[in-house]
Amino acid sequence: MSINDEESDNKLTFFEINLSTSLMIPKANFRAEAHIIQTDDGYLLTLYRIPGNNNSPPVLLQHGLLSSYTDWIIPGTDNGLAFILANEGYDVWLGNFRGNTYSRAHISLSPSDSTFWNFSFHEMGVYDLPAMISYITHMTSQPLHSYIGHSMGTTASYVMVAERPEIAQMVRMIISLAPTAFVKHIKSPIRLLAPFAENLQTLLPIIMNNYPAGSSTKVLVHFAQEHKSGKFRQYDYGREKNLLIYNAAEPPDYNLANVTTPFALFYAENDWLSSVLDVKKLIDLLPNVVDEYKVPFPKFNHLDFLWAVDAPKLVYERVLKIMKTMTSVDEPCY
DSSP, X not given: OOOOOOOXXXXXXXXXXXXXXXXXXXXXXXOOEEEEEEOTTSEEEEEEEEOOSTTOOEEEEEOOTTOOGGGGTTTOTTTOHHHHHHHTTOEEEEOOOTTSTTSOEESSOOTTSGGGGOOOHHHIIIIIHHHHHHHHHHHHTSOBSEEEEETHHHHXXXXXXXXXXXXXXXXXXXXXXXXXXXXXXOOOOTTSSGGGHHHHTTTHHHHHHHOOOOOOHHHHHHHHHHHHHOSOBOOOOOHHHHHHHHSSSSOOBOOOTTOOSOEEEEEOTTOSSSOHHHHHHHHXXXXXXXXXXXXXXXXXXXXXXXXXXXXXXXXXXXXXHHHHTOOSTTSOOO
């Protein structure tokens, strides 16, 4: 299924607030495709693609909580990571988790049915990412060169490598922007956008036009459980149901000890949702961290990884360098 590929203006103007989201990529003079894929549990997800040339390395970008693929294109052709990667010759795929605006369908369940919303980031890692990655590798006939996640997009990737190692083997490298596994030291998300209003005021209208893109209440509850327990583990249904589901009173931790996929983690000192202490705990558990990088700007925060005007200089240049030097899954990328 292809997005309308009609003639577009020479330059994408992000003041056009009412611009149809489906036309945001072609209006920037990039080719665009939309692919509908089905998960093993019946959800229909939309993958957007900025196709490269034949044999271009495929890259999957995955959004965070309450967001969508638009996170990666909102900053425009010069600053949006999706466009930067496309200009570097990558075959860029943009995922949408179940329940957001672009993946709100199921083969048998209606979004008006509460059963539709019975999922957390666990299902995103066990079903959504495997469906996306399997589809991309089948379409391109090559492994996924890099998976780049932001916030909950990183959370789901940790679930995937722990629970679906056969899918993780299809990915040469996972890059985490604002890694979110342990959230013990998370700060209140209230007024999250307020500190950035001055710097983002040219982008805020279109951000708010596309955010929030929706998700399940269960996702928020799962994160709240992680904050309370200080652990990175499966959903806690309570003792009685845990015994039925897990054969244990407590939910099991996600086991990251045997992960072989190389990871690069990017984090920031002023990130309210992904604290340095929590990231360090994650780094200590991942056995194959090839790069860990704290953004060298003390005010850099959670959303700056996506929308800061200096994100290309402070973050994306290093991302590109790591990707280009990634010649094998066993070779460090320092």
